[in-house]
Amino acid sequence: MILALKNNEMLTRLPQVRGTYREQAALADVSWFRVGGHADILFAPADEADLQSFLANCPEDIPVTVLGACSNTLIRDGGVAGVVIKLGRPFGDIKINAERQVDAGAAVPDLMLSKQVAEAALSGLEFFRGIPGTVGGALRMNAGAYGNDTATVLTHAYAYDRKGNRHELKAHEMGFDYRHCALPQDLIFTGARFQTVPGDKTKIHAQMAEISASREDTQPIKSRTGGSTFKNPGGADPEGLKAWKLIDAAGCRGLRQGDAQISDLHCNFLINHGAATAADLETLGEVVRQRVKDHSGVTLQWEIKRIGREAI
Ligand SMILES: Cc1cc2nc3c(=O)[nH]c(=O)nc-3n(C[C@H](O)[C@H](O)[C@H](O)COP(=O)(O)OP(=O)(O)OC[C@H]3O[C@@H](n4cnc5c(N)ncnc54)[C@H](O)[C@@H]3O)c2cc1C
Structure with missing residues (x-):
């Protein structure tokens, strides 16, 4: 099934599917940050067989990207080339x-x-x-x-x-x-x-309630964010080096550029206050990386996946 058909050459090269193709699909709507451009084509497979058949028959030169809830992904403002797959209810x-x-x-x-x-x-x-x-x-x-x-x-x-x-x-x-x-x-x-x-x-329920309460207290979970921006340099080790501590020590807690901000509550979280673009958020992240490097000598690695094209 094809929704919102426009004059798109790529679509004519894609295999027939039972699910839906949507052209120029807005991805900001499905992203936790609420930023980012469009997917050239958004594909929702009807079921596993439909996904298998799509992959077996999709021309190799067309890029394919899969997204989940987009809670750890920053979609750039120029959108994502090729086909973005979003698995829905059949999965x-x-x-x-x-x-x-x-x-x-x-x-x-x-x-x-x-x-x-x-x-x-x-x-x-x-x-x-x-x-x-x-x-x-x-x-x-x-x-x-x-x-x-x-x-x-x-x-x-x-x-x-x-x-x-x-x-x-x-x-x-x-x-x-x-x-x-x-x-x-x-x-x-x-x-x-x-x-x-x-x-x-x-x-079990009590433990889960505790997790939920602790999240509300320590993370800006009601904001437009992407979770931990950078990996902890000390990995999963509870005693290891923490990204938030390095960011705090470098004076970046609450750092704001326009509508992009490093959270006051948890300084490894980037926040979009409403009008930030993906470029604003990524630029602020890079400013923080540089300040942390200058202050502590540690180069932070992005945990958030950044995908897509820069805006033209
Ligand atoms: C408020 C908040 C709190 C968070 N807390 C935590 C936390 O405590 N611990 C933690 O680990 N993370 C945390 N995160 C980050 C995020 O929720 C996790 O990384 C989560 O696993 C990402 O899942 P997603 O479906 O949103 O993936 P997406 O962000 O959509 O994608 C992330 C990556 O997974 C790939 N992917 C998605 N689906 C598939 C698939 N079906 N097949 C292959 N690849 C796929 C994407 O291509 C991308 O590379 C938090 C995020 C937020 C916003």
Whole structure:
């Protein structure tokens, strides 16, 4: 099905699908930062077979990018070239088997996953309560919090490569590291299997309520943000070097340029107060990196994925 058809040569080269193609689709609407240009084409596959067939038949010179909830991604103002894939409801199921393994589609929000598993009195996925992304994004980012991460609970991930070949990956094949998965960028995850253990429902819910309250106190979760802007140089080690401390020490807490600001509450969070562009946010991030380098000698690495073209 084709929505909002315009005169786009690229569209004529794409394979027939049962899902939807949308031309010049605004991506700011789906991004946590609420910035960024358009996708040349936005593709929502009807199901896994539709995704497989699209990948097998899409000309190789057309770039393909996949997005989850866009809670860790800054889309540049010039938009994203080629096809952006957004997995929707057909990839949104959660199933729990007798071995307490949880199968979740890549489009399942982490919050929903944690809640549903808690309802089944199963423990292990509580940390997902505070992460506003999807299962697909969690696999790519090795999302984690409070001493846990995706790597510790994953048993399998399911994915398609750019040629449409299906891959079933065991956790140790993911190449997980701190906020990193080493698998090729062209892999599109369609789902994951997590191992849980029996737990006390009341305690699980209490722990999740605690996570939620602690988030509200320490992070600007109601703002237009992208979560942690830079990786902690000390990685997942709780005693390791923290990006926020370096940013604070370099005098950047609350630093504001126009509508782009380093949060006062958590100075590893970038905020869009309304009218900031992606360029404003990225520029402020680079100013912070330079100031931290000048002050402490540490070069911060972006955790936020920055994608797309600069505005012309
Ligand atoms: C308020 C706030 C708090 C946050 N707190 C945390 C936290 O505590 N811990 C933490 O780890 N993160 C945190 N984040 C960051 C973010 O939520 C996580 O990185 C999350 O896992 C990103 O998921 P997403 O679906 O939004 O991915 P996106 O931002 O859409 O994409 C991130 C990357 O994953 C890739 N990707 C997405 N879906 C797929 C797929 N199906 N197949 C292959 N690749 C895919 C994208 O191409 C991109 O490279 C926070 C963000 C915000 C805004």
